[in-house]
Amino acid sequence: MADAALSSAEAIMVDAKAMFPDTPTASDALIGYEAPKAQMVSYQQRMLYRSKASEALTLAKDALVSFRRAGESAKKVSALKVVVDASMAMDRSFDAMMAASDELAMIKRTGNKQAEVDVSEMLAEVQIARGDAGSASQSLNEALALYRELGKKDGEAKILRTLAGLKLKTGRTKEALSMAQQGLGLFKELGDSKGEADCQRIINRAYAESGEMEKAPNRNDALKALEDLASAVENRDKSLWKTAIVELNKSSAYTQHDVQQIFGSALKKDRQAAASFLQQMGIRSSGSAPELVLKEVTKVFTYVGFRVGGLGYGPRFRCLNPTHALGVEGDVSSVKAVACLQISDEADDWEKELQYHPGILDGCLQSQSALG
Incomplete structure (x- = not known):
């Protein structure tokens, strides 16, 4: 059963994930993979996705309990993976x-190192997604030590790569560099070209x-990609622009100053034509449009404010996610509220x-x- x-x-869960293919994991994002372009998702699609996840979660929880009682570690980890994925x-x-x-706490008591490292990685992925860099770093370091103890260089290289990305994200460039170089050496030894490129x-x-x-x-x-980018702007070549951007992102060996120099040079030569092309490519040149200001108000702050003011909304009426005030800088009359609303999980089916x-x-x- x-x-x-x-x-x-x-x-x-495979069926559910197929609804949103090519979505990078939290650790993928650390390495520099770009998220797919935003797509319109209907309410029905979102509810179907959550419904599938909920169904998978119920089944996986039951299986997890059974495997735990039977002492089947590998299957227990597999069931836990579904529980974690479905919950996310x-x-x-x-x-x-x-x-x-x-x-993980229960597995540590059994001394099963492979199960421990699998769940440590799983936990780290969730912690990264939650923005808890400190806890994620601790989980990854524990996994790294376990992989070294088990003598599994592929796992060690993978953890070093993720740790390097995490350190870089938190501004610890020296540690990131050291770990990425260690990972690079291991990936070369293993003949893993993708891992090499990531590092x-x-x-x-x-x-x-x-x-x-x-x-x-x-x-x-x-x-070379920057030269192509400059040529693309000068000649209004959309195809070359896209190729150059892909190559730049692939290497990441450039600074924002490099790109700004190219744009600045193009704007000096022919401001109107260059600005028009850049705008088509999604880049707004300075002075081409009013400066928009976006101020975020968190959900917690919003409802605490209501509570202080005497309005105690219950769970079903706390549908606001972070709200934003959007407007042209210096123009109070232009400010508008922008919000995303979602029905509470506590709402009945x-x-x-x-409809309303x-x-x-x-x-x-x-x-x-x-709006204040």
Whole structure:
């Protein structure tokens, strides 16, 4: 029964993830992979995705309990993976973190190093997604020590790569550089070209952020791409622009100053034509449009403010996510409230089917609080 439940749960999650393909993991984002372009997702699609995740979660939880009782470590880890993935899909990262950390504590008592390293990686991925760099670093370091103890160089290289990306993200460039170089050596030894490229990208970014761009291994590749980018702007060549941008992102061996110099030079030669081309490519040149200012007001701050003012909204009427005040700098009359509203998880199924949910309607009014 447990095997069947796990198989069903895994199949359901595969089906759910297929709705949003090519979505990078949290650790992928650290390495520098770009997220896919935003796509419009209907309410029905989102609800179907969450429904599938919920179904998988229920099955995986039952399987996890059974495998835990039977002492089947490998299957237990597989079931936990579905529990974590499904929880994350339902935007319940805290539940995912607790599931992984609780299981890790139990596994540590058994002395099963492979299961421990698998769950440590799982936990780190959730912690990275939650923005908890400190805890993620600790989990990754524990996984690194375990991989070294197990003598698994592929796992060691993978953890070093993720740790390097995490260190770089938190501004610790020297540590990032050291770990990326260690990872690069291991990936070369293993013949893993993708791993090599990932570590090279991190090394390039580390040198760029530390002001030592000349030391970046792929600097020459980036300079060639920058030349192509300049040519693309000058000749209004969209195809060459796209190719140059891909190559720049692939190497990461450039600074924002490099790019600004190219744009500045093009604007000096023919401001109107260059500005028009850059705008088509999604780049706004200075002075081509009013400066917009976006001020965020967090969900917690919003509802604490309401509470202080005497309005105690219940869970079903706390539908606002972070709200923003958007307007032209210096023009008070242009300021507007921009908000994303979502029906509470505590709402009953019938509430979610309402065309005009009371919490959403009231949330539209609540959003005006962002205007001050």
